[in-house]
Amino acid sequence: MTIEAGMKAHAYPTKEFFVKMITRDLTLSDCILDLIDNSVDGAWKSAVGGPTELKQDDSLSKYLISISITPKGFIIEDNCGGMTLDDAVNYAFSFGKPEEYKRDPYSIGAYGIGMKRAIFKLGTNIRIHSTYLTSNGVRESFAVPINVNDWLSTNEPPWDFDIVTDVHLRENGVRIQIDALTPEADGLFGSEAFHQDLRRIIARDYSLYLERGLKISLNDSPITGLQIALRESAEFAPMRFAYKDRTDGNEVGVEIIGGMAALPPPPEATEPEDLAERSRGAELFGWYVVCNGRIVLAADRTVSTGWGTDDWPIWHPQYAGFIGVILFSARNAVALPLTTTKRSIDDSSEVFRRARPRMRELTRKWIDYTNLRKQALEDARQKEQQAHPVPIYSVSLRPSVQLPELIARDSEPVANVQYSVPLTRMRNLARKFGSANLPYREVGLRSFNYAYREKVGEE
Amino acid sequence: MPSFDAVNYSLRPSKSIQRQIVFEGVRILQDTMDLQRLAYIGMGSIWFTDFVMAHKILGVEDMVSIECNEIGFRRARFNSPFITVRVREGLSSAVLPTLYVDEFYANRPWMIWLDYDYELNESIKLDIRSVVENSPGNSIFLVTFDGKDSRYDEAPQRPQLLRSLLGSVVPDELSKEECEGEQMRETLANLVIQFMGSIAADMARPGGFVPAFRAIYQDGPPMVTVGGILPVRGDEESAKSTVGAANWPCRPPRPIKAPNLTIREAAVLQSQLPCPRKLSREDVQALGFDLEEEQIEAFQSYYRQYPAFAQIIA
Numbered sequence: 001m002t003i004e005a006g007m008k009a010h011a012y013p014t015k016e017f018f019v020k021m022i023t024r025d026l027t028l029s030d031c032i033l034d035l036i037d038n039s040v041d042g043a044w045k046s047a048v049g050g051p052t053e054l055k056q057d058d059s060l061s062k063y064l065i066s067i068s069i070t071p072k073g074f075i076i077e078d079n080c081g082g083m084t085l086d087d088a089v090n091y092a093f094s095f096g097k098p099e100e101y102k103r104d105p106y107s108i109g110a111y112g113i114g115m116k117r118a119i120f121k122l123g124t125n126i127r128i129h130s131t132y133l134t135s136n137g138v139r140e141s142f143a144v145p146i147n148v149n150d151w152l153s154t155n156e157p158p159w160d161f162d163i164v165t166d167v168h169l170r171e172n173g174v175r176i177q178i179d180a181l182t183p184e185a186d187g188l189f190g191s192e193a194f195h196q197d198l199r200r201i202i203a204r205d206y207s208l209y210l211e212r213g214l215k216i217s218l219n220d221s222p223i224t225g226l227q228i229a230l231r232e233s234a235e236f237a238p239m240r241f242a243y244k245d246r247t248d249g250n251e252v253g254v255e256i257i258g259g260m261a262a263l264p265p266p267p268e269a270t271e272p273e274d275l276a277e278r279s280r281g282a283e284l285f286g287w288y289v290v291c292n293g294r295i296v297l298a299a300d301r302t303v304s305t306g307w308g309t310d311d312w313p314i315w316h317p318q319y320a321g322f323i324g325v326i327l328f329s330a331r332n333a334v335a336l337p338l339t340t341t342k343r344s345i346d347d348s349s350e351v352f353r354r355a356r357p358r359m360r361e362l363t364r365k366w367i368d369y370t371n372l373r374k375q376a377l378e379d380a381r382q383k384e385q386q387a388h389p390v391p392i393y394s395v396s397l398r399p400s401v402q403l404p405e406l407i408a409r410d411s412e413p414v415a416n417v418q419y420s421v422p423l424t425r426m427r428n429l430a431r432k433f434g435s436a437n438l439p440y441r442e443v444g445l446r447s448f449n450y451a452y453r454e455k456v457g458e459e
Numbered sequence: 460m461p462s463f464d465a466v467n468y469s470l471r472p473s474k475s476i477q478r479q480i481v482f483e484g485v486r487i488l489q490d491t492m493d494l495q496r497l498a499y500i501g502m503g504s505i506w507f508t509d510f511v512m513a514h515k516i517l518g519v520e521d522m523v524s525i526e527c528n529e530i531g532f533r534r535a536r537f538n539s540p541f542i543t544v545r546v547r548e549g550l551s552s553a554v555l556p557t558l559y560v561d562e563f564y565a566n567r568p569w570m571i572w573l574d575y576d577y578e579l580n581e582s583i584k585l586d587i588r589s590v591v592e593n594s595p596g597n598s599i600f601l602v603t604f605d606g607k608d609s610r611y612d613e614a615p616q617r618p619q620l621l622r623s624l625l626g627s628v629v630p631d632e633l634s635k636e637e638c639e640g641e642q643m644r645e646t647l648a649n650l651v652i653q654f655m656g657s658i659a660a661d662m663a664r665p666g667g668f669v670p671a672f673r674a675i676y677q678d679g680p681p682m683v684t685v686g687g688i689l690p691v692r693g694d695e696e697s698a699k700s701t702v703g704a705a706n707w708p709c710r711p712p713r714p715i716k717a718p719n720l721t722i723r724e725a726a727v728l729q730s731q732l733p734c735p736r737k738l739s740r741e742d743v744q745a746l747g748f749d750l751e752e753e754q755i756e757a758f759q760s761y762y763r764q765y766p767a768f769a770q771i772i773a
Contacts, residue, residue: 310626310661311588350663357592357662361556399560 015152015159018095022113023121026341028188029198031118032067033205035076035176036216037294037342038115039065040209041107042080042174044293051253051329052106052293054208054393061213068219069198071190074122074178079171082132085142085163093144093161105331108294113340122185123178124148131169141168199223205295211393228288229262230323230395231387236260237402239362240395245351250335252351258324258362259401261285262389285320287359289345290327291336297345299323304345305359312360313367318374321384322366325392326355365401375408417444471678472717472766478509479764481672481684482516484702484709485570485599489517491701492597492694496567498522500558502551502574503544505534509572510544519570521563523547525554551586559593568597572686575603578610579647584624587651591658591668594689601672601686602651606644614639621650628653641714644675644683651685665692671702676715717761718754725758725765732762 026034043063044052068075083092091097097112119126126146134140143166151161169175181189188194199218203226206216210225217223230238238259245252261284287305289297301307301315305324308314328336328351337349345352373380383404430438433446488494499513503524513519522544526532532548539546547554551573558564571590575583583604590600612620617638622629628650637646652670659668672686690698701707720728727746731738738759743750750758758765 311585353661353663354665357588400556 012155013095014155018116019120019148019152023117026117026121026343028121028185028194029201030341030343031121032069032074032076032198033201033342034114034118036065036067036202036206037108039063039076039078039080039174040206040214040294041104041109042078042082043209043214044106045104046081049106051331052208052290052327053329054255054257054327056211056391056393058213060209061215063213064215064217066217066220069189069195070219071181071186072179073181074185074189075175077169077173077175079173082169082172083128083130083174084132084134085140088130088142088144088163103332103334106292106329107333108292108338108342109333114342119146119176119178120148121182123181125178125180127177129166129169129175129177131172133172139168139172141166195219204298207295208290208293228284228323228325228392229389230257230259230392231262231384232259232390232395233383233387235383235402235404236387237398238390238392238395239399239401240397241358241399242397245354247335247349247351250330250332252335253327253329254351254355255327255329256324256355256358256362257327257392257395258322258366259395260321260366260384260387260403261323285322286315286324287363288323288325289337290325291338291342291345292329292333294342296338296342304347306356306363312363318370319363319367321370322363324359324362326359328352328355362401365403369403369406372406372408376406379406380404417448472719473676473678473715474682475508475766476715476717476761476764477674477676477684478512480674480708480711480761481572481601482509482512483764484672484707486516487707488599488688488698488701491697492568492688492690494568494597494599496521498564498567498569500525500564500569500571502526502572503535503539503546505531505538507535507538507540507544509574511540513570514541514543517570521545523554523558523564525549525551527551550582552582552589555586555589555593565595567595568599569594570599570601572601573603574601576605578605578607579624579651581624584654587655588658591655591664591689592662596666596689596691597694598689599671599686600655600689601684603682603684604647605680606647606675606683607680608639608643611638611643617643621646625650625654628657641675641681644681644714648673648675648683648685651683652687655685655687659689664689666690666695669695669698669702671698671707672709674709674711674715676717678717681714711760715757715761716753717757717765718750720750720758720765722767724748724750725762725767728755728758729762729765732759734759 043060046063047059049059063078063080065076065078065080091112093116095113095116097103119128124147126148127143128146129141129143131139131141143164144161145164146161195218202216202218203210203223206214207225207228210216210223215222232238236259238257240255240257242253242255245254284299286299286301287297288295288299289305297304303309306312330336335351337345337347337352339346347353426440426443427436429447430436430443433443497517497519499510499517499519499522501509501522501524503510504526507524510522510524513522520541520543522541524535524539524544524546526535526546526548527550529548532546535546547557571594573583573586573590583602587602594600608614608617611617614635618629618633618635621633621638633646636642652673656668656670666689669688669690671688672684674684676682676684688698688702702709727748728743731742731746738755740750740752740755743755
């Protein structure tokens, strides 16, 4: 082939890329969370929710998301207002969102890929059914049935899915039913461990919505949100600090809360060891990153939230007991430091990078406290027990964390030295120090002190 | 021993020249950047020389001096030159965070000069990080530290020591030779400037960091002063163009090693300047005294900033 004038390199997408490639970036749990996100966005829009503040109220108490997972199939159904026909025709089934698309304010969905990628990962026979209220106040319903194998049979444009009429759902909302599960989903959906883990993930990642009344059930069993609380007393006071940032013309609200975690209630059996006591809540400790109300990173102790980066040590069990929460809230979800999987953060995000020094400062103070704590354990435990748990939404504003000033026992860490030298040389040196019969230990100490004075100087 | 007990700060011509150069630079910046309500934050010791210059040359009124020594703190308060100087007692690592959240200082540009009399170490590094990350927009940041190579372990260990201090900015191939003698000062200056820039980049500081100050000077131990501007978004290009101009004085090409001259020697030499050609040893001998070529060159380069000291009999 030779280069000719006007020659172009083709850049056409294929359907297989969307069905089989980009679905590899997420787990089955992520897929289900992506579908829950769509329902939550619906609820938030129906409730005319503003910025996703941290508070406890009943603003979402009318909304229910029911998930059913069995080896035979998957159903998610909500009463969160439904998808309009216009949305279905023009946006919901496109891959990516066009420039003119008006995103719902303070939504979690940002990229226009979540729902499609999720359903393709879960199965091949899909029906998306919506009942909604038109602008004239009339209830309308439709369904989009998708047979993935048929759809994949040709790449020719136009790429579209049929829209058919359907009966009304009981309430305005969306129902997604997937019958022919993919082999991965088929295998895992029968696992009780998968169900339990999913329940825990939902309880944790949607806890701020659950706190505001949203109901989520898995296989008819309601899910209770994880309670994140910090301890407060005369000597312990969590930090709570908020500011506004901007990126690409979008305002982003940032709020940082953190301090000593309130551990879960003690188990029946008393565990005498301090470490054991502190490790009970180990899976809760670390940083939580929240984007428009959705927890995208939970109890993180990795480089994603800064641990092990410059001037920030890697996580160590000594730091147990720390919880930090950073909340980003933006009218335009594109401004959030979200990855497309919503299970991590885009650490190249300017908004996130600007927040990191404040996160490090808070973490640093906790680390310093735990360093002192080792040397004043009794005092520390006594003070910690006097502190009472406060839910994060009730924490008062305070620009920096307050931790007790512990008085360390006089026990500077020591290094023990052990080495072998020829006996004659040891005696020669001992003689120079005044007596050939000096204990070896004494010769060692004196020679160390001698070298220290020479090399380091007097203290 | 605190350095104010060891050194009479007013008798160090190289340091004095370096200060003059820095304040001349910031004076130029005042014409091109919005430095209204500039606050000066420094370590004034008991002499406050830089504070006096900040007030007289730049017109700065609100100033904070950080003093960690208990007696030094009392003496600093006693010697404070202006009513608008506030002396804060404590380590810089403890005092600085209080200034970041103090509304009186937080919403105005700073000229902050952390002038340490010891070698770059972990605590200085953390102060540098803290200032780059937290100081207000359009702040001007300088740091001075001891650049004597022997302060930094034995030569073969120095590249690793710098790596453990400054992290990724230190190249893998940094050699022992680059960490010896005068070359060590150059290495330290370059690396600390790069470190400041990378902190600003890592935290996506709006406006970033514009390197602007780089001076090595020697009265006693050789000292390194580096720094730059932390402009607000939109002012980066103007800051870059000011410090990139040929008349920008704050990057002297050679270490400043000013000779100790008597008032008479300085006055007689000065009377021959400015002079388009380099003065020689013969020229000085013809004036009736003698100096080394290096001393003559230093004086000719910096005679405008050379301090005029005189003993005052109280």
